[in-house]
Amino acid sequence: MRPGDVVRVALRALLRNKLRSLLTALGIIIGVAAVIAMVAIGEGARARVEQAFSAMGTNVLIVSSGAKTSGGAKSGAGSLPTLTWDDLRAIRADVAGVRFAAPRVHATAQVVAEDRNWSTNVTGTTPEFFEIRNWPARLGAVLSHEDVDAGTKNVVLGQTVAANLFGASVDPVGQTVRIANVPFQVVGVAVGKGQSSGGNDYDDVAYVPVTTFLAKIQGSLQKFIPGTILIEVTSDDVTTAVGDRVAALLRDRHGIGVGGEDDFSIKNLTETASRKQESSEALTLLLASIAAVSLLVGGIGIMNIMLVSVSERTREIGVRMAVGAKPRHVRLQFLAEALALALAGGIIGVLVGVVTAQRLAARFDWPMLIRPEIVAIAVGFSAAVGIGFGLYPAHKASRLDPIQALRYE
Amino acid sequence: MDSTTPLIEIAEVTKTYRMGEVEVEALRGVSVDVASGEFVAIMGPSGSGKSTLLNILGCFDRPTRGSYHLAGEDVSGLDANALAETRNRTLGFVFQSFNLLSRTTALENVELPLVYAGVHPRLRRERAIAALERVGLGDRFHHHPSQLSGGQQQRVAIARALVNQPRLVLADEPTGNLDSRASDEMMALLAALAGDGITIVLVTHEADVAARARRVIVVRDGLIQEDRRNDGWQPAPSSQEHAAGAS
Numbered sequence: 001m002r003p004g005d006v007v008r009v010a011l012r013a014l015l016r017n018k019l020r021s022l023l024t025a026l027g028i029i030i031g032v033a034a035v036i037a038m039v040a041i042g043e044g045a046r047a048r049v050e051q052a053f054s055a056m057g058t059n060v061l062i063v064s065s066g067a068k069t070s071g072g073a074k075s076g077a078g079s080l081p082t083l084t085w086d087d088l089r090a091i092r093a094d095v096a097g098v099r100f101a102a103p104r105v106h107a108t109a110q111v112v113a114e115d116r117n118w119s120t121n122v123t124g125t126t127p128e129f130f131e132i133r134n135w136p137a138r139l140g141a142v143l144s145h146e147d148v149d150a151g152t153k154n155v156v157l158g159q160t161v162a163a164n165l166f167g168a169s170v171d172p173v174g175q176t177v178r179i180a181n182v183p184f185q186v187v188g189v190a191v192g193k194g195q196s197s198g199g200n201d202y203d204d205v206a207y208v209p210v211t212t213f214l215a216k217i218q219g220s221l222q223k224f225i226p227g228t229i230l231i232e233v234t235s236d237d238v239t240t241a242v243g244d245r246v247a248a249l250l251r252d253r254h255g256i257g258v259g260g261e262d263d264f265s266i267k268n269l270t271e272t273a274s275r276k277q278e279s280s281e282a283l284t285l286l287l288a289s290i291a292a293v294s295l296l297v298g299g300i301g302i303m304n305i306m307l308v309s310v311s312e313r314t315r316e317i318g319v320r321m322a323v324g325a326k327p328r329h330v331r332l333q334f335l336a337e338a339l340a341l342a343l344a345g346g347i348i349g350v351l352v353g354v355v356t357a358q359r360l361a362a363r364f365d366w367p368m369l370i371r372p373e374i375v376a377i378a379v380g381f382s383a384a385v386g387i388g389f390g391l392y393p394a395h396k397a398s399r400l401d402p403i404q405a406l407r408y409e
Numbered sequence: 410m411d412s413t414t415p416l417i418e419i420a421e422v423t424k425t426y427r428m429g430e431v432e433v434e435a436l437r438g439v440s441v442d443v444a445s446g447e448f449v450a451i452m453g454p455s456g457s458g459k460s461t462l463l464n465i466l467g468c469f470d471r472p473t474r475g476s477y478h479l480a481g482e483d484v485s486g487l488d489a490n491a492l493a494e495t496r497n498r499t500l501g502f503v504f505q506s507f508n509l510l511s512r513t514t515a516l517e518n519v520e521l522p523l524v525y526a527g528v529h530p531r532l533r534r535e536r537a538i539a540a541l542e543r544v545g546l547g548d549r550f551h552h553h554p555s556q557l558s559g560g561q562q563q564r565v566a567i568a569r570a571l572v573n574q575p576r577l578v579l580a581d582e583p584t585g586n587l588d589s590r591a592s593d594e595m596m597a598l599l600a601a602l603a604g605d606g607i608t609i610v611l612v613t614h615e616a617d618v619a620a621r622a623r624r625v626i627v628v629r630d631g632l633i634q635e636d637r638r639n640d641g642w643q644p645a646p647s648s649q650e651h652a653a654g655a656s
Contacts, residue, residue: 005524016512319508322469323569324497324525326490403469406508 001329010336013309014344021341024305027298028345028382029352031291035378036353036370037360038287043369044361045280059099059236060132061243062267063091063229063250081224082263087253088229095249097242099234102128103210105227107218111157111206112178113165120161121205122179124213124227130190132232140173140188143209147187151211155184158203159192177206182216184208243268295381298345299389306338306393317397318405331398338390339383346382350375414481416576416608417443417466422475422485423631424461435461437631438475445576448603449610450622458631460581463612467500467579468492480576497525501570503611505582507562509554515541515565516550522573540568544598560591567598571607578602580611584618596621 014021065082091101106123129135130142137156147154155177157165166172172186193202214220233242243266250264310317317330354370361368424436435458443449453459464470465477468484469492477485484495496502501522509518519537528536541547544564554562563583570578580599584592600621603609611622619625620639627635 001525002527002530004530315508316510319510320521320525321493322467322496322502322504322508323522324493324573326493326525328490329493329525403464406504 006336010340013337024301025341025345027294027301028342029349031294031298032346032349032378032382033353034287034291037356038284039374040357040370042284044366048366059233059239060269061231064265081226083225084223095245097233097238100128100131100232102126102230103225109180116165118164123207124210132230135190137188138191139171142188147209148211153184154187156188156207158205160201160203161206162189180217295385299385302338303389310393310397314405314408317400318402321402327398331394334394334397335390339386342382342386346379415442416445418478420476422472425473446606448623450619450625451612452619453628457628459612459628468495499576501575501578503566503570503580503583505585507566514551519568519572536572540572544568559587577608
């Protein structure tokens with residue numbers, strides 16, 4: 001028997017019962033769609049977490065004023081400053097595992113160049129900040145300790161601000177801008193960081209020495225820090241431990257007793273990221289079980305329909321055997337039908353899965369990643385299900401006695 | 410096989426079926442030779458063993474004891490695959506209930522044996538067309554069985570039996586589901602094929618059908634009761650000429 005004939009006979013048999021074939025393939029369709037969506041979601045979530053890490057810097061803790069309520073969410077954090085400059089010094093000096101700690105105070109202000117102006121986030125900080133954020137200068141230099149100590153009127157512009165004030169192709173280093181009517185000299189432009197997954201532009205920012213910020217832009221609160229402290233720990237496996245040590249130090253310094261509520265909060269980016277990853281893993285697991293169950297049920301459905309088909313077509317099998325079909329020809333024919341059903345289900349499932357993944361990616365705002373090898377594996381798996389569950393019916397058909405089969409009503 | 414070897418050589422064939430606890434002897438020692446080109450009718454009441462004999466002749470079933478040589482080859486010990494191949498290469502079948510594939514055109518029904526012989530589609534089509542034309546259905550290639558009369562369906566079945574150029578055509582009550590006119594046409598067609606030198610063995614319980622054959626074998630109780638030649642029998646096309654000349 002020629003291979004083309006095997007395919008032709010199988011397809012014709014399936015197309016004779018279109019609705020039945022579609023319903024039979026439904027299990028496989030759902031299973032494969034779930035696999036495709038599952039992997040796309042898992043990959044998308046992971047990519048988003050990695051994106052967050054690379055933008056924020058790894059091993060970072062953010063200490064804010066105000067109480068922590070639950071799960072790292074803050075309520076009105078920073079509205080009433082409780083962190084002090086002494087706290088910052090103590091964190092730098094006394095907590096093991098802290099590599100850098102930097103204050104971050106910020107306000108929205110108008111930055112004015114010669115003929116253009118731009119409203120941006122003006123942040124006061126220290127040189128450690130650029131280390132924590134892995135953020136070198138693209139042009140010029142970032143802030144130095146001398147800038148902070150002397151309270152110089154130097155500013156490092158984010159790429160977006162530089163482009164809006166001077167044009168993307170102009171080197172603004174050495175130019176003068178006015179922030180809150182105070183003239184600052186541009187000493188550097190930071191490299192572009194792009195957008196956060198939430199759509200915030202990391203580059204729409206201007207950095208000035210924290211001392212200058214407090215003196216000229218916002219006004220000092222004396223011993224309090226009107227912002228947050230960023231800490232980089234020495235390695236990511238100590239992030240949580242360092243967070244605990246910082247908390248203990250601050251509770252001690254702020255005189256909070258046992259059972260008292262913290263007047264600060266520590267946000268662990270690793271924790272936030274892994275929580276996100278955990279929820280995406282839970283979703284992945286859910287989809288994986290849907291996929292497994294669907295493929296199993298789909299396979300059983302195929303076997304069931306193939307058994308029905310064998311008994312419906314007993315006479316046809318008898319005729320084919322009478323004119324010379326060997327048992328293996330009959331077996332091949334029914335296997336080809338089961339395989340065609342499962343493969344069609346697999347291909348439709350891939351399409352449904354891609355559409356589902358696109359919808360979910362848009363909904364959760366993460367990138368959609370569909371790898372070709374996953375598609376190949378899913379389709380291959382559905383083919384394996386077809387063959388696996390088609391074997392028994394095909395074997396049964398091939399074992400029919402032609403005389404009995406011809407007499408079958 | 411030389412010309413003196415019979416096409417069918419059956420020696421002391423018995424067939425025993427187990428029906429639960431009981432053993433039924435359907436054939437109890439049958440020996441018969443059929444030469445190439447013969448037109449044989451097997452008769453007998455139901456339960457006589459004639460269907461069992463036809464199943465063995467048609468390589469659907471193997472004898473319990475005894476030997477069966479078909480075209481010089483011992484086929485009594487072949488396995489399912491080899492039997493299928495023998496059916497495909499050497500035999501053609503015509504059944505009482507036609508046994509055509511429904512929702513399949515006449516042409517494709519006729520092509521079926523060639524599909525399993527692995528014949529190229531183009532050659533397959535040519536030979537199927539030739540076979541349908543031979544049985545007088547040159548204008549019904551693309552009709553489905555449900556669009557054909559009983560007589561036409563049986564002609565398609567005969568075309569299917571002929572398409573692989575078999576040594577032997579076996580017909581099981583080929584006129585059983587046909588009216589008397591279609592039945593006459595069918596026998597005329599079979600007689601004409603016999604006239605072309607094709608060996609035909611048919612099973613029937615109708616005496617007037619058997620009367621068209623060259624040789625009649627009567628089976629009863631699993632044994633051959635009678636094996637006679639129809640005197641004065643002539644191949645169908647020339648028998649009409651003969652009748653015209655005599656009157």
